[in-house]
Amino acid sequence: MTHTADAYQKPVSELDDEQLPVPKHRLHGPGHFLGLYGSEHVAATEFVIGAAFVAMGATIEDILIGLLIGNTLAVLSFWLITAPIAVKMRLSLYSYLDHYMGDLVPRIYNGANVLIFVAISAAMITVSATAVRVLFDIPPQTYPYPSNVYFALIAGSASIIAVVVAYYGFNVVAEFATICTPWLMVMFTAGGMVLIPALNETLTGYTTLSSFSDFVNLAGATVFTGINAEGEPGIGLIEVIGFAWAANTFAHFGLVDMALLRYAKKSVYGLCTATGMMFGHYVAWISAALMGAATASIMKLSVAVVSPGDVAYYALGATGFVIVIIAGWTTANPNLYRAGLAAQAVFPSVPRQKVTLAVGAVVVVGSCFPFIYRSILPILAYAGLVLVPIGGIVFAEQRVFQRMGLKSNWHRLKGAKDNMPALMTWGICLVFGFGLDFLNIIPFVYLFLPTWLLSIILYTVLAKRAGAGQSYPEAEKREADFNRRVEEYHAKLARKEGHSEVKDTSLLTKGIRAVWIVIGLLVPAVLAWRVLFNSPDLYAYYVNRELFYDVTIWCTLIYFVFAWWGLQRSKALQRQGEPSVSAEPAE
Template identity: 70%
Template sequence: MTNKAFDPGQSIADMDDEQLPIPPHKLHGWGRFAGLYAAEHVAATEFVIGATFVALGAGIWDILIGLLIGNTLAILSFWLITAPIAVDTRLSLYTYLNRIAGDSMSRLYNVANVLIFGVISAAMITVSATAVRALFDIPPQVHPYPTSVLFVIVAIAVAVIVVLVAVFGFNAVTEFASICAPWLMVMFIVGGMVLLPALSEFITGYTTLTSFSDFVQIAGATVWTGLNAEGKPGIGMLEVAGFAWAANTFSHFGLIDMALLRYAKKKSYGLATSTGMMFGHYVAWISAGLMGAATAAMTKSSIMVVDPGEVAFYALGASGFVIVVVAGWTTANANLYRAGLAAQAVFPDVPRTKVTLLVGLAVVVASAFPFIYQSMLPLLTYAGLILVPVGGIVFAEHHIFPRIGFTRYWARFKGLQYSVPAIGTWAVSLVFGFGLGALNIIPFYYLFLPTWFVSIAAYIVLAKKYGAAESYPEGEQAERVFQERVAEFHAQQAATESHEPVNDASILSKVIKAIYIIIGLAVPFVLAWRVLFHSPDIYVYYVNLERFYDVSIWCTVIYFVFAYWDLKRSKALQRAAVRGASEPAV
């Protein structure tokens, strides 16, 4: 996320890694992306978004099919828009944008990122705080503003910890977050599983579901009823699909995920995002909605009122407290860290710790306002709308300019300090997008689509006016030379660096892995399976459920202890291998 001006003439070895394309020897296979996306898209936000669909009054088939359509469109967007640019350039969006549009545009873009990531971070801190609220019996926060001093104190306390960790111990949290993903996936699934019999019993008097059609009937009558929280007809399939597609626009149309997909060996790895979309944004959203509605029904409240802490605690017992705190905290940390980096790029002379602390201060205040997390889905949608024009600019420069005879990197070659076409396009697109929203002509979650096309068209027109159609042979030659030097540098790197991952075949590592996979993941799943499919009556259901609660918290503890141990061992082994490779042969 550096904002340092790009100089193709400088020494490659002196350049920041972020300014260089990813070398071929550091590319990853399909499985890496499948895992990465599965982990990235099962987070605390899923609790909020899942419940939002219920509150907005989606029907059961709207959810089952609408989410499928929306998420499929999101996968296609990753595959056809993000991955090709990422693989062609091997650069992050920040770097590529800087090359295309220069410092001023990058700085503006980073300001937007500070705002967006700061808001997401604040929302996730509030989500974590709801779990603590539930634990200390602090009243639920149903208004946009806080109504309990104790809740404010809890939110601020959680936020302060998050900020301090983001400033001083981010790497440790990142490591910890990396082991959370499999456990979060299992917990999201089992949370829905264990509440389904209760929901069925609550409606029909029977804890058993005899078929998928029973599930559809019960879920359709109790969770996705087609009526919103005010009892009026809710959103339909078109809206659900739109929300699902728009929820990640800043990642695909907005191209932020170039940062991840630049490591992909092939463009087709964009399809690996399907693990995140179809698991995190399908199964987890459905499961979260189910948990939220069941909790609301059985605690005699409204889905509008129950917060993630209460839902998770009700569905998963003590493990629910852990899931909300962990999922909220890790998501908040990652986003605050990103916001800090973006802020540093805006103020390159201020140290990262200081600038992150300043952003954190604003986040601490914002986290006391439940409004932010309650509006997560629209906020994400509008965040996407803000960033999509940037994706349009890059798309035009990367794909369209070479086809219509324009010069890629023309602004840099021309030596423009301020890329008026890029900044102007962004401004015009935002006015168009938000203006269209204000006119209420199309649903707001589809605003990103015309806005993207407008940004492409506007950028082509403005860029032409400012010299994109001209030829810059010197600049192009310098760029070619630079690319050749980079390729040489990478070849040297590949020859000297040990980049083969060390395969840990020790018995201890296998035992550790077996313990956290079997006890930490398989046991809670099997227990939840028993709750769902082997509870013929309410007595057996309660017995199975209590067993699930009692055992799963210990499974959680065991999972984290052993998974973290495994992570530490694996890192130590890799470090040892690197040291061994760098020592001269005797």
């Protein structure tokens, strides 16, 4: 295990930050995670997943209750499974695998990640392309494959631009994505509010809803009807719960979100994922479904084939194009970047540019096929199934081994090239999981549960047989020494970076913030409110809706200008506050 040996031999300061645990002084409080999860889970995928629940034929009662239960289970999974391990180890999953799983496991794991991230990137670029196709008067793409050469051209071109941006400008797009969250939240909610009166009119002849039960009746009759796209009875409560829970399986049970939660001061901050689950995966999904159904009704199309671009345009006017393109790109960008990094890890000897180009080429082709974005929910569920055994393996090491007198870092201590118990566990679990899927014994969204349990049991048994219970005094001493050097290095680093956060209380900053909050967020929200609650007939509805469309696009422009300005001012201020003293590297 050459890299482990390197880690022991090299000065800690020369190691990549990613390979080391997060130092204490870089940990964050709950506010950071509330915002982070809000932004991570209000994205272009929400447009697609909302419509997917409609196409799968869930009833409104199952949606309201099932999503609540499923997302609560997801929050609990983050809190009780992901966060404790992330907080204990302070490593990302990738670094963890690098440290403790030998050569082959991280390599195969990265290979699986390439496929998953490529699929997500391609899907999100297709979503963006559905908005752009409207601008070029290209017909809706109702088939799984591209039915118009110009659509393929647009999707392909958008992919190429996205690949180039991800390659050269990842940080700018990533930074831009951070300011999108509040705006995306308002727009997702506003979109649903704006289209509810039109939807209600097609069903009841009235534009107004007088109570929540009216809303439930409307959504039950027009959106969540209980009949799927094939005209058969749709999914039930159990499946809705499963989809909501499984949509992020790879992040919680699969432990991918160790990368985020390793910065949490306490594991209880895992509960902060609720902003993403309860807004992005509840309000936004339901809102997206309502928007999709209303657009389908206006266009005399089925919600199963109506594109996110059309939905966003009818819900938000010109702002709809902006939201689809921005939400699509800001989701595709990090996934493309992750796919590139994962691919480089798989093929370390191939130059980075070549690998990125190869990944980009696959994304370009994939983005032309609408079936990928329409299948995003099953893709996410199956991706979870593929990655969950790794989560189970790590869970076993960190939460089970100690209780059984085994060493959690046994493989690193042993120093073997490959972690064969992990490889075998993963392989067997895949056969088991997909075998269960083939046998159709339980809904596929729940396959991750028995697979995860099996991976824990199997790995514990196999690792014990492979030497997890043995003693490695030399290696343990070496490990303790390494940990001590890391602590010393972190202490120095803390002194170097340990400046107090500069708080900007200037009038200009307050003014900038007031502008983007009031004009960028509050005004569109109030206008959407008017559309929903102050449209007694269809004419009044159109008047209110057009006002919302016309004003919101300018509010959006103002929002981004001022939010970006505020972000740059804040960054400049933080840079000024940084001490210039340099820390000496620890030996």
